[in-house]
Amino acid sequence: MADLSFYTSPLSEEIREEGRAQGRVQGRAQGRAQGRIQGRAENILIILGVRGIGITDATREKVTTCRDPELLRQWLMRAVLATTAEEIFGEEALPGR
Template identity: 65%
Template sequence: MADLSFYVSPLSEEIREEGRAEGRAEGRAENILIVLGARRIDVAHATREKITTCRDPELLRGWLLRSAVVATAEEIFGEDAPSEQ
């Protein structure tokens, strides 16, 4: 019988959690671009790159909330953007 202890080990759980966090980050980045696109806001290549390469789900969450109210895509990054209420 095969040793399956790795699949219940702390290392295995850490790897799974990293995968889940990466998936959340990718999903939020995609959602930001969807919201900006739906609002017909142009997204420069550099801005798109910054959004899609970010791996911090909480930072992306803030950007997603801001994407619903900003006038330009770049405003999602600024301190002067509307707060996430």
């Protein structure tokens, strides 16, 4: 029969607790990053609504499903100055920006 005492030892419990703690930290960091992404997408939609810039359902989905924080940042900056959705979500950035 194999010696299983290690699995119930204080050292084993300490290793497990370190793993749990590391998982909690990583989970919180991922949660914060996800929250920032969702917040940025929401801000884009709020700005567009306040500015009266209409978007299609497909564009709304494009914004809410985007997981690239840099792309969302670019769209957010464009949303502040653009007059049309094409200027925000088109292939080209606004001239001079």
